[in-house]
Amino acid sequence: MLRRLSDDELVWGLQLRGISANVGALKNIHDFFDLAETLLSEQSLSACLTRLDRRTLAALVRLSENRMPGDDIQSSHELHADQCSRLRTLFLVQRILPQNAALSTASKTSEDSAENTEEKTAEKTAEKTAEKTAEKTVVWPEVAAQLTEWPKLGLPDLRVDSPEPGIGADGITTHRESAAQPATDGLAVERAFLATTAIAELLFTLDQEPVRLLATGAIGRPSERNLAEAVRVDDEAIGSLIGIAENAGLVQRQSGTLRASQNHREWLGSGPAERWAAVAEAWAAAHWSEVRAPLGQRPGISASDIHDWLAWNYPGGRDWLPAHTTARLREAEVLGITAQATVSALGSQLLSGNIIAATALITESLPTPVDRLYLQHDLTAIATGPLQPQIDTRLRTMADVDGHSIASRYRFSKASINRAIRSSETAASILGFLDGITLSGIPQPLEYLVTETANRHGLLRVGSLATGTPAAISYVRSDDDVLLRTVHIDRNLAALRLQPRDSENLVSPWPHRELYAALLEAKYPVAMEDSHGRILTAKTTPQTRGQWNLSAPRQTSDTLLADGTHGTPRTRDALQQLVARLREADEHSPDSSDEAWLARQLDAAIRSKSTVTVSVTMPNGNIVDYRLEPAAIYGGRLRARDPLSEIERTLPLSSIVAVSTT
Numbered sequence: 001m002l003r004r005l006s007d008d009e010l011v012w013g014l015q016l017r018g019i020s021a022n023v024g025a026l027k028n029i030h031d032f033f034d035l036a037e038t039l040l041s042e043q044s045l046s047a048c049l050t051r052l053d054r055r056t057l058a059a060l061v062r063l064s065e066n067r068m069p070g071d072d073i074q075s076s077h078e079l080h081a082d083q084c085s086r087l088r089t090l091f092l093v094q095r096i097l098p099q100n101a102a103l104s105t106a107s108k109t110s111e112d113s114a115e116n117t118e119e120k121t122a123e124k125t126a127e128k129t130a131e132k133t134a135e136k137t138v139v140w141p142e143v144a145a146q147l148t149e150w151p152k153l154g155l156p157d158l159r160v161d162s163p164e165p166g167i168g169a170d171g172i173t174t175h176r177e178s179a180a181q182p183a184t185d186g187l188a189v190e191r192a193f194l195a196t197t198a199i200a201e202l203l204f205t206l207d208q209e210p211v212r213l214l215a216t217g218a219i220g221r222p223s224e225r226n227l228a229e230a231v232r233v234d235d236e237a238i239g240s241l242i243g244i245a246e247n248a249g250l251v252q253r254q255s256g257t258l259r260a261s262q263n264h265r266e267w268l269g270s271g272p273a274e275r276w277a278a279v280a281e282a283w284a285a286a287h288w289s290e291v292r293a294p295l296g297q298r299p300g301i302s303a304s305d306i307h308d309w310l311a312w313n314y315p316g317g318r319d320w321l322p323a324h325t326t327a328r329l330r331e332a333e334v335l336g337i338t339a340q341a342t343v344s345a346l347g348s349q350l351l352s353g354n355i356i357a358a359t360a361l362i363t364e365s366l367p368t369p370v371d372r373l374y375l376q377h378d379l380t381a382i383a384t385g386p387l388q389p390q391i392d393t394r395l396r397t398m399a400d401v402d403g404h405s406i407a408s409r410y411r412f413s414k415a416s417i418n419r420a421i422r423s424s425e426t427a428a429s430i431l432g433f434l435d436g437i438t439l440s441g442i443p444q445p446l447e448y449l450v451t452e453t454a455n456r457h458g459l460l461r462v463g464s465l466a467t468g469t470p471a472a473i474s475y476v477r478s479d480d481d482v483l484l485r486t487v488h489i490d491r492n493l494a495a496l497r498l499q500p501r502d503s504e505n506l507v508s509p510w511p512h513r514e515l516y517a518a519l520l521e522a523k524y525p526v527a528m529e530d531s532h533g534r535i536l537t538a539k540t541t542p543q544t545r546g547q548w549n550l551s552a553p554r555q556t557s558d559t560l561l562a563d564g565t566h567g568t569p570r571t572r573d574a575l576q577q578l579v580a581r582l583r584e585a586d587e588h589s590p591d592s593s594d595e596a597w598l599a600r601q602l603d604a605a606i607r608s609k610s611t612v613t614v615s616v617t618m619p620n621g622n623i624v625d626y627r628l629e630p631a632a633i634y635g636g637r638l639r640a641r642d643p644l645s646e647i648e649r650t651l652p653l654s655s656i657v658a659v660s661t662t
Contacts, residue, residue: 003032003586007576007583009579011087011231011575011579012089013089015572016086016089017044017047019038019044029578029582032538032586033596033597034581034607042146045142048090049092049143049146049316050317050320051316051320052315056086057316061144062141064139064147084137093140094657096600097213105376110631123537141659158315159439163307163451165308173358184339184340188344188346188347189346189361190336191333191334192276192280193336193366194408195241195244195274195334195335196235197272199275201262203268205227205230205257206259206260209260210257210258211258212256219566220508224238224239232401240334241331242258243331244283245279249261249263250264260639265393268389268576269389269393272362273359273363273366276335276359277359300443301343303341306329307325310325315499320546324522345361349361366406369388369390370384370388370623371387372438373410373436374438375440376439377444380402380409381410381411382409383407383410385406397419397425398410398419398420399416400415400416411445414449414453415523417450417454419458422537424455427450427453430450434592454565458535460476460477460531461529461535462475462476462515462519462526463475463513463531464478470509471509473511474511474515475512476519481504491523492522496508496514496515601659602633602638605659606631609628611628611629612659612660613660613662614628614651614656614659616655617656628640629642637653638650638652654660
């Protein structure tokens with residue numbers, strides 16, 4: 001079955017099964033037989049089955065008890081076509097067409113049709129023919145055996161019907177309507193606005209200085225605390241905000257760092273309602289795509305009810321579901337989908353797929369964005385309402401947010417003005433922009449700060465020495481002798497090993513990018529220049545973000561995340577290499593047919609003298625299971641003892657469709 005799939009189908013199925021979780025373990029898979037054994041192993045199946053929803057699991061149980069056409073199982077359990085397809089993609093079921101039965105049935109049908117001319121009899125014969133030749137959907141025996149063992153492990157018995165929480169005896173959905181729902185809805189809209197504001201802060205912070213990740217791909221606690229402080233949220237909320245932003249593709253983990261993605265500026269250029277719609281829709285699609293409809297139909301449902309419903313819908317999730325649900329509900333609170341542990345009207349509209357109505361709720365509740373603000377003598381700016389996105393984005397390049405809510409406060413400083421100048425701004429462009437948005441004119445202290453900072457920018461110039469020595473590969477120069485001497489004796493820069501080259505230059509054995517980053521972090525008025533002495537702006541300056549580190553090498557390879565088994569570039573590459581290796585091994589294998597796989601299983605049973613379950617296609621198209629003790633294989637047939645009937649059976653390998661050791 002595996003070798004008949006395309007390379008893309010194999011890679012996608014293996015990603016869904018989490019086979020790529022341990023890239024090193026893939027080296028132990030040498031052929032398709034090894035891959036099949038891995039997929040049907042107890043550990044691999046358990047990890048997969050415990051994450052399936054109740055309806056899909058019930059379908060698997062019924063399939064294991066009574067083989068039937070795929071269309072029947074779909075209609076019997078009200079499964080969507082994509083859910084049935086997913087069972088095959090996850091390698092939990094297989095399709096079987098009993099060809100020998102189809103041929104014998106077709107011959108018999110031809111004879112009957114010649115003798116019988118009655119239309120009704122012909123229709124009945126055709127129905128029987130279709131039934132016998134229909135493509136069967138069969139659960140792998142290992143899958144059925146594991147589901148049968150669930151009650152012994154303290155998991156629900158899927159053969160026993162369990163009523164859905166929140167559904168009354170008459171089948172009508174019930175929930176408790178909260179008397180405080182209007183207040184809850186108002187709080188939800190406020191949280192939605194604050195969430196988009198905090199995510200914007202996160203993106204601005206990561207765009208200026210990406211966060212270096214641990215070797216495991218996680219964010220270190222110190223870095224997480226620094227991010228929380230920069231975004232002005234508590235330590236618990238910053239993790240939720242990062243997860244929400246990652247789902248929306250606004251931040252990414254690349255080259256050992258967490259950084260703003262390439263398309264984050266487009267998101268920043270949209271209004272508050274559109275920003276929320278983008279991140280909330282991405283969040284719902286990523287985490288609750290299967291439960292958003294039931295929850296969306298129940299505004300006012302509590303968080304405890306959501307826990308109960310999810311526990312019912314994912315009966316095997318006792319090990320992973322509680323923590324997963326708690327994390328998702330925390331994110332839902334941050335986004336305003338829930339408020340005070342209750343699904344809000346905003347969340348209900350989102351989860352039911354009505355994103356337009358959800359966006360309208362936010363738009364109606366927020367004040368109209370403003371395009372003017374007040375500049376004050378204490379180097380702050382006050383906006384009485386949410387600033388238009390384009391103005392807010394540019395203002396942040398030259399000022400730091402000092403408080404952000406419906407009304408916002410910004411603060412100018414030497415560091416923020418220097419940041420703007422490094423981003424290609426000039427004193428004239430900064431003052432021109434501020435003059436266009438101020439309601440109070442430009443205060444003299446602010447004008448002085450901008451012009452003085454612009455004049456001092458680039459007093460220190462850093463560059464690379466084309467003909468240097470190992471002790472001098474970069475330089476820092478200045479026309480200001482006092483400033484240059486200050487840099488030379490600065491103990492905080494001792495690791496740079498700066499030495500005078502002449503009265504205007506210091507040289508260092510460190511690359512010019514490291515030298516520039518160190519001086520920039522030390523708050524010196526430094527700029528990087530090219531070989532012709534021209535100052536490089538942010539558009540032309542090589543990326544130097546992140547804290548400089550003279551003791552540890554910079555990491556450049558992508559980091560495999562602990563939970564990144566569903567689509568990270570590294571795992572996809574590893575699986576593609578695995579599939580290519582299996583195809584090559586398959587070409588050089590003397591016998592790589594499905595019969596060879598069955599024979600391999602039977603051979604192992606013969607050597608270990610164990611009892612196996614053999615699934616056999618009968619002449620009428622049905623599939624029957626036998627518990628057998630295999631003795632030998634010869635001439636394309638299996639000879640085995642049936643301990644139940646105490647007889648010896650001989651079965652053609654061509655009729656055997658599955659072998660299980662359970």
